[in-house]
Structures are given as C-alpha cells and as structure tokens.
Amino acid sequence: MTHAVINLDLPGPTISRHLYGHFAEHLGRCVYGGFWVGEDSPLPNVGGIRSDVVEALRAIRIPNLRWPGGCFADEYHWRDGVGPRGQRPRMVNTHWGNVEENNHFGTHEFMHLCELLGADAYVNGNVGSGTVREMSDWVEYLTRAGDSPMVALRKANGRDEPWRVPFWGIGNEAWGCGGNLTAEAYTDLARQFGTFVRDHGDNRVYRIAAGGHTDEYGWTEALMKARGPYQAVSLHYYTTFPGDGRGGATTFTTEHYYDTMRRAQRIEELIRGHETVMDRYDPQVDIGLVVDEWGTWWDVEDGTNPGFLYQQNTMRDALVASVHFDAFHRHARRVVMANIAQTVNVLQAMLLTEAETGTLIRTPTYHVFEMNVGHHDARALAVHFRDGVPNRDGLDLVSASASTQNDTALVSLTNLDAEAPRTVLLDLRGREVSAHRARVLTGSHLQAHNTADAPDAVAPTEHPAVRAHPRGLEVDLPPHSYVTVHLDLGAR
Known part of the structure; x- marks a missing residue:
C-alpha cells in the first residue's frame, strides 16, 4: 500500500x-x-x-x-x-x-x-x-x-x-x-x-x-x-x-x-x-x-x-x-x-x-x-508519500496532487502501472472529513479510445472502491487509471 x-x-x-x-x-x-x-x-x-x-x-x-x-x-x-x-x-x-x-x-x-x-x-x-x-x-x-x-x-x-x-x-x-x-x-x-x-x-x-x-x-x-x-x-x-x-x-x-x-x-x-x-x-x-x-x-x-x-x-x-x-x-x-x-x-x-x-x-x-x-482557483495541498512510491526503471508508478477550497478538498490519483492495481492510503490530517465520493477514468486496455460508434469507451464513472480507514481513506486504483476523490470537510 x-x-x-x-x-x-x-x-x-x-x-x-x-x-x-x-x-x-x-x-x-x-x-x-x-x-x-x-x-x-x-x-x-x-x-x-x-x-x-x-x-x-x-x-x-x-x-x-x-x-x-x-x-x-x-x-x-x-x-x-x-x-x-x-x-x-x-x-x-x-x-x-x-x-x-x-x-x-x-x-x-x-x-x-x-x-x-x-x-x-x-x-x-x-x-x-x-x-x-x-x-x-x-x-x-x-x-x-x-x-x-x-x-x-x-x-x-x-x-x-x-x-x-x-x-x-x-x-x-x-x-x-x-x-x-x-x-x-x-x-x-x-x-x-x-x-x-x-x-x-x-x-x-x-x-x-x-x-x-x-x-x-x-x-x-x-x-x-x-x-x-x-x-x-x-x-x-x-x-x-x-x-x-x-x-x-x-x-x-x-x-x-x-x-x-x-x-x-x-x-x-x-x-x-x-x-x-x-x-x-x-x-x-x-x-x-x-x-x-x-x-x-x-x-x-x-x-x-x-x-x-x-x-x-x-x-x-x-x-x-x-x-x-x-x-x-x-x-x-x-x-x-x-x-x-x-x-x-x-x-x-x-x-x-x-x-x-x-x-x-x-x-x-x-x-x-x-x-x-x-x-x-483552489489552494494547493502538499501530498507527502511517507515511504516513497513504487517505481519501474525510473518511472514513479503513482502520481498525486490535492487542493482545498472553502470546506471541500479534491485529491487526484494516477496509477501508471499498466497491469497491476494499487491501493493508496490517504492519511488525512488537520480537518475532519464528513463525506467523500470518488470517480474513476480508465479503459479496457491502454489503447482504449472513443469513437463515433463507441463515444463512451473511456468515460468517468462513480468509483465505489474507497473505504474508511482509521487514518483517513483507502482508495483502490485500477491499472492505468485516474481517480479523483472529493472530500467534504467539517468546520474549521
């Protein structure tokens, strides 16, 4: 993880x-x-x-x-x-x-x-x-x-x-x-x-x-x-x-x-x-x-x-x-x-x-x-990988960034591994998270693309593979996928 x-x-x-x-x-x-x-x-x-x-x-x-x-x-x-x-x-x-x-x-x-x-x-x-x-x-x-x-x-x-x-x-x-x-x-x-x-x-x-x-x-x-x-x-x-x-x-x-x-x-x-x-x-x-x-x-x-x-x-x-x-x-x-x-x-x-x-x-x-x-126009939040990220011949296989605006935050997660899924623990500190929802973008294969006959071959869907964890949230990332996690934050 x-x-x-x-x-x-x-x-x-x-x-x-x-x-x-x-x-x-x-x-x-x-x-x-x-x-x-x-x-x-x-x-x-x-x-x-x-x-x-x-x-x-x-x-x-x-x-x-x-x-x-x-x-x-x-x-x-x-x-x-x-x-x-x-x-x-x-x-x-x-x-x-x-x-x-x-x-x-x-x-x-x-x-x-x-x-x-x-x-x-x-x-x-x-x-x-x-x-x-x-x-x-x-x-x-x-x-x-x-x-x-x-x-x-x-x-x-x-x-x-x-x-x-x-x-x-x-x-x-x-x-x-x-x-x-x-x-x-x-x-x-x-x-x-x-x-x-x-x-x-x-x-x-x-x-x-x-x-x-x-x-x-x-x-x-x-x-x-x-x-x-x-x-x-x-x-x-x-x-x-x-x-x-x-x-x-x-x-x-x-x-x-x-x-x-x-x-x-x-x-x-x-x-x-x-x-x-x-x-x-x-x-x-x-x-x-x-x-x-x-x-x-x-x-x-x-x-x-x-x-x-x-x-x-x-x-x-x-x-x-x-x-x-x-x-x-x-x-x-x-x-x-x-x-x-x-x-x-x-x-x-x-x-x-x-x-x-x-x-x-x-x-x-x-x-x-x-x-x-x-x-x-949101404020950037630093993402610190506590133990680094998995690497393949000089390529970081997980990429992430985050931001906050008002009482919300958005976390973006990318799994660059072509074949293997990854799980990321979001260790969320400093503010209470009252609710979350996630979306995922991926395809059946790396070459998947949209055409007139298949306009939604690659399109975002709701992503249910997000679980509560004592430190925050666990998020499963399918192979070659992009996931965003929206957070509702409690009052400061």
Whole structure:
C-alpha cells in the first residue's frame, strides 16, 4: 500500500484556473471544421461557430484560449482577418500543410468565440514577420475605447465597444519557426515589442515572452536578466519521441507506454530547472512561468494530411495529462498558466469532429479536464508519500496532487502501472472529513479510445472502491487509471 499524507489545514499557493487553458492554432481542422463551420453550415452554429463544440468546452470551464498560433502566429497579419469576409485577402499557411488560408476566421470571430466560451483571450502577436507598429495597432484595435484610427477601423467593422484581452504573447518559439533567433536577439525584440503592447483604458495586458526550447535554461536566464516589459516567460514541452517516426496514437506496446510516461514525468524536471533560474533573478515571483504548449505528439492517423497533425486520443494520453496537472499543481507558486496543444482535431485534442458526419467526440483527455474542475482557483495541498512510491526503471508508478477550497478538498490519483492495481492510503490530517465520493477514468486496455460508434469507451464513472480507514481513506486504483476523490470537510 502507498501511504500519502495530506495536511488539509495547510493550504499553499493558489492553483490558477488558467493552468487549464487551451490552444487553437490555424492548423489542420482545429479552426476550420473544428470551431468554425460558417454561418451556412447545416450544423448548429452561432455566427459560424459550432454550437456543440462551445457547449462541450463550457462544461469543462475553459478559462482561456490561445490564438492564432503557434508557428502560424509569426506569419499572421491581423489586418488580413478583419472586414467583410468576402473581401479578406488570402494567404498560404506555409507551416501546416501548405494550404490556402481564406482568413474567414479572424479577430472578430475569435473574440466572439471567447465570449461564447466565457474564456479569456490569449492573443499571440507576430514578432517573426511582423512589425512593432502592427502589434501595437492590434492591441489598440482590440482594447481601446473612445476615438483613434484603430478604434475607428474597429467600429467600421461592426464592433463599437472594445474587448477585454488579458493575455498577450510576444512572438512564439523565436528560437525556431518564430525567427531562428538567438536568446540575446530575441530578448532585445521582446523588450522593444513589449513596450508597445500598451494598456488602454482599464484593460491590463499580461505580456508573455517566448521562452527557450525545452531545457534551454540560458534562454530563460537572458530574459530574466533583461527584466523587460513582460510579466511571464513561456515554456513548450511535448511528450513525444524524436525523429520522423513518433509512433502511433493507438498502436503502441506496453514498453512504449512506459517510455511515454517517463517522458511525461520529465515536465517536473523542466519546471524545476526554469524555476531555479527564475528564482535567482526574481525571488519575489513577480514573473510567471507559462507552459503554453504541452501534450502528446504522435504520428498522424492513416490517410490524413501529414501537415494537419490529426491523431487519436487514448487512455495513455489521458494519463499524460493527469501527470502534467499534478506537476503544475505542485509548482503553482511559479506556474501561472498552461495551454494544452490543441483544443479540437489537432495533437492531444479535447474534442474530435468527424469531417464526413460532423459527429463530435469527447476524448479521454477531455474527461481529465472535466474531473479536475474542482482544482480551479483552489489552494494547493502538499501530498507527502511517507515511504516513497513504487517505481519501474525510473518511472514513479503513482502520481498525486490535492487542493482545498472553502470546506471541500479534491485529491487526484494516477496509477501508471499498466497491469497491476494499487491501493493508496490517504492519511488525512488537520480537518475532519464528513463525506467523500470518488470517480474513476480508465479503459479496457491502454489503447482504449472513443469513437463515433463507441463515444463512451473511456468515460468517468462513480468509483465505489474507497473505504474508511482509521487514518483517513483507502482508495483502490485500477491499472492505468485516474481517480479523483472529493472530500467534504467539517468546520474549521
């Protein structure tokens, strides 16, 4: 039995709801055919935005949405995406499939989507091929009231009042597709561009500088030394395998699964590494760490465009997500936002839509997000494993995190053992537990996934295998499973 001690009366930093953010790039069928179907579509829509997609994402309380990229952001010129749709100039999406982009989904459509979702907008500006003036004008167009050239243009395009845009990315992956820059060159640009991402009226912009590649701690150090006009530094990390063959999303061996989980748990090492650098220059934690691209990256499904990054989503993907969230919760002091890549039809998506039938499918990863809603804006609780956790060749087979809010607590438990069940003793201290209930997410096998014919092959169910214990609760974890335990707490 694994013994986990949780002091319910010792809450730590707040787990920002923005750790459960999402990412929508102009890539494959994420925007077109995912979010956007057009006003003439036979599918139910609001102003061209697909209604069932909005409904599904509202159910998991999507807190923010990053757009338009990704690599696409640094070739996107926002003026091409405003005004009458039929008059918008076209472009070629050179990064993703070399397909033609008609710009029918632009600034107004994105902001309408955010309003429908009840989500904050995270706009990623163009540093790689754009100009300081272009980015400054976009911020003014979006957020300024009164009268000015950009306000007049916005009003001419049908929007009188400004929008609220809390988050702004200063370029993307500047070390690669965003310009192939050095850390020093990008740092100078981040200071320059960030200066002109201005606050208009009562809109306060949280500026996010593009961080280095995975473990490039020197890049983070350059940004921290400069202390430019930005409030956060980003980190991107994908759970994948190097080379051209990343492996199939549904065709993998048990050993490949374990290798995947070792790579997923590396997110802890990376966060700690970047935290160490940031703590040296910013011990007061004024600068946040934003993991605005994370998730699995497998070979595309057979018969699909290689540039569209469409992959299935299995129980393995769900457990990658749960492991990441545990790490984010543990580091909530510094990690203030995260965005899974991506929301619909691309990489580790929440939702898949069938191109032929229009059927909407909730993936196993979607359900992890839904089961974790109780962590949004709750206070983190440390989970201490008294005797450690079982380990397999460097992989911790049990992962956990917890939080408290008002008179409740939520404990998340993951069993990464592919074949063996585990029992965890929750040694609950500091407050009385008056009631509990649990849910479990698992599948008949590691490769289990949802389809139009079997939409609930992997879906959460009530979990009765929780028993009272003199020290708290015993929780049985099936093989390759994710369990959440909700606790009602007595008065303090």
